[in-house]
Amino acid sequence: MKNSRVTNSYCRMSLIRLFAFVAFFVHVAAASAQQKNAKEDLQVLPGEVGRPGGRLVVSLRGEPKTVNPLIAADTRSREVIGVMQADLVHINRATQLTESALAKSWKISPDGLTYTLVLRQGLRFSDGQPLDADDVIFTFRVYLDENVHAPQRDLLIVGGKPIVVRKVDAHTIVFQLAKTYGVGERLFDGLAILPRHLLEKPYQEGKLGQFGALAAARDQWAGLGPFRMKEYVAGQRLVLERNPYYWKSDAKGNRLPYLEELVFLFVPNADAQVLKFQSGETDMISQLSAENFSVLSRQQRGYTMTDGGPGLEYNFLFFNLNDAGDKSSPEMQRKQKWFRDAKFRLAVSTAVDREAIVRLVYQGRGSALWGLVAPGNRRWGNEKLPRPPRSLERARMLLQEAGFSWGNGRNGESSLLDSDGKSVEFSILTSSSNADRAKMTALVQDDLKQLGMRVQVVPLEFRSLLDRVTQSKEYDACVMGIASLDADPNSDINVWLSSGGTHLWNPSQAHPATLWEAEIDRLFDSQMSARTFDERKKIYDRMQEVMAEQQPMIFLASANILAGAKNSVGNFHPAVLEPYILWNVEQLYLKTGTENATR
């Protein structure tokens, strides 16, 4: 303890000396810096020019586990990695289109199989080491190495074969695909380029998996993102500092990011996050529920709340369509006979009052949903998708067609009976920690009561819920939500494909269980190799129609992206894509206040 304090003060002393030296040096070298910049290919960002310095504090819903993108599975880690790493081609979260990042330009050959990327000049990692094509080659070798088990590997296998990466010169790389790939250059978004000079040795020793723990990340890791590691206090906070080698500048030529420090506070509870923001401890807040948003909106003192419009989250109800074979109980088999009937699912969908969900759960800050593509996704939604209004009559008609009838229940209420005369009763699981979804489920429960179904709501802790749905498969129905990571349909590949792990109603099938699931699989495959947007859109529209006809997921509603920031935060523009408020972190700046400008 005592030792470390001594070292700290020593560090501070030498830092002060260093600053003095640097200040002197910057003066002298001002002229030559211009020349250096000419060689250095900075990306110039349009938009409001900010002022440098300051520290921005945001809360993170839990503690991140690692800065290593090869093993990061949790959203907190990914959020932190997002501001410390950079990719070759990036999807602009505001426009939802691709733009150049580490690669200054790219070219796709006419047959769609060869991608040629040209890197920027003068790129440096956050520890000052230069980056060249070898780092990129190394990165993709690691991602594709089966022994590393990187989650990115699946994305880099096209047509059953891994992408072949070839170096042309120090700044040019060629990617060779076995089959055309519908998403095109979007493929590169989110694939962080790794520092070869730091990781080559652990990679060869097979120790990459243990690399990048937060406590050691300061010395072990370097990235190309706007921020780099400064301090990690377990259970409390993570402090990142400005990466002085970052490769973007504003319109006036100032190197970004503006902020000197970015602090993540670990606040596990949504309500606690609201309190921290309200008391001014944090500067920005996102992923707010509509109710908390209106609480904060009511007394805006020094901060402004923003409704970013429809997001990409979709909430839905689904029934257990797994085929457990002989193992399943007779009761389950009886229930699944209803669930497997598309007319039953359609009747449920028709009876759900989506408009009430938007009003009561989202206080109007959301939209009713009839398909997997949320209204925030401007390019891919199927305009022609039927959006039938709620109709209990139609629902009753559908049930009658499917062989259901009504009888008198125990309390004199009418109860729905199946073709064998048994009353229709089932339970719906919902996450106990998500108040919005619990409310949604209570509304659905009441809607289905109108049809004579006796539904019980079972709130479960999220992890045991997920376990039931994907592992033990012992449940009747469930209400869940998923947020697409990208506007492109490919980001939801695991939901669409019958072999996918998040194909929730019947996950990870060896062969598609139904004809329509086979059709979706086939359509998804063909859109992957389609060349033009229009062609893909047409196939994708058809996929949405199949979903609407079969209703394996009964879509309910989608929330708006609700966020807020102190008035002193400049360039605050929440996006509908993750990371909602930190996507332009390099451009965020503090207008007034406590910045300790060191430049």
Next chain:
Amino acid sequence: MKVPSPFKTWLVALVVLHGIVACAGFFAPYDPVEQDRKSPYLPPVRLHLVDASGHLHLRPFVYTLNLQAGSFEQYEEDTTQLHPIQFFLSGAQYRLLGFLPCRLHFFGADNTRIYLLGTDAFGRDQLSRLLFGGQVSLLAGLLGAGITLLLGASIGALAGYYGGWRDTVLMRLAEIFLALPWLYLLFALRAFLPLAVSPLGAFFLIIAVIGAVGWARPARLVRGVVLSAKERDFVRAARGFGASPAYLLRRHILPETYSVLLTQAAILIPQYVLAEMTLSFLGLGVPEPVPSWGNLLSSLQQYSVLVSYWWMYLPALVMVPFFLGYLGLASALQERGEAYKIAGRSLGSLM
């Protein structure tokens, strides 16, 4: 003028309170699970005597509250039409005391809905939910206390009368039960039960659980009384005439414990109502949409509800008269000199 004894006063107050809850269907204007989706989180309606143009009315009336345009939680009164409060009118069907089908309600209004205590997130009438929720919570308390006293009296009498190894075993068992962290045990128990429990099933489960957990304290009290009673002269005399143990217990010893049991009941019932509320508050009790005082309060776990809608606190206030009644009754029982000192000690530790 004769002053009524405090015992009778408390008893009458409690009977009235329980009577209101027992006839919840009559006093509640609406069905407690019916959702009025146009009025979520509607504040308690104002009763007027003077209308918007300044005229005085003898019969109190209300104005319909409508959502302000563009808002989802701000309401404004529609003063164009007033709705006088009607008494004894026909409305939603219910079963009086659980079995008599009935449609008569104490109050209501034509062409509008009166929410005297406001509504919850789904536009359900808080007053109706409060009254019907009281049925669940109070019945759970009464039945739970009944089970506890039955168990406690039998075990205590057995241990006290027979003594010896039976006494030792039963009293050690009682100590173990007192030492159990029962709230956490209930969490564990809930995890082992089937996923979906029907409201009725959940209700009886709660009663069984809270009834079975608390027998230890009354058992120890009863044992003490039995120990001293069985050495009394009249008991010895009866034994000398050849009375069987069952006869002795029934006729001579157990009557000695009645006042202890009564005082215990007055203490246990509110305690068990609170236990039911705790369980329901934590989501282990009767499931939605069936109301109970505990799950009425559970929405307060959300910060936004806590700071925005004050009428959601009302269920917490409602239990005050009930608890006051029971505790008043318990001390009145004591004052009547019917309670033994030992019961007083446990009462003291409780308060």
